[in-house]
Amino acid sequence: MLELRPCCECCGTDLPPASAEARICSYECTFCAACADGVLQGRCPNCTGELVRRPVRPAEKLLKHPASTVRKVKPAGCAAA
Incomplete structure (x- = not known):
């Protein structure tokens, strides 16, 4: 099950579970659309x-399977990728 991480690893932008702006790789590294499409050029800097685009979990399913609250942000941002 996807963690639905709460923010962009590069810039720290909040990405709530219903956000259409969240982008992920197959390891669930999470980025906002601006960083993913911009400096990262559609490629995960980790793998x-x-x-x-990260799928949206229906609100009623979030009650049983909530999104992660653990924030993972690269100290140097996308420039370090």
């Missing part, structure tokens, strides 16, 4: 995998 070089493709970044795709």
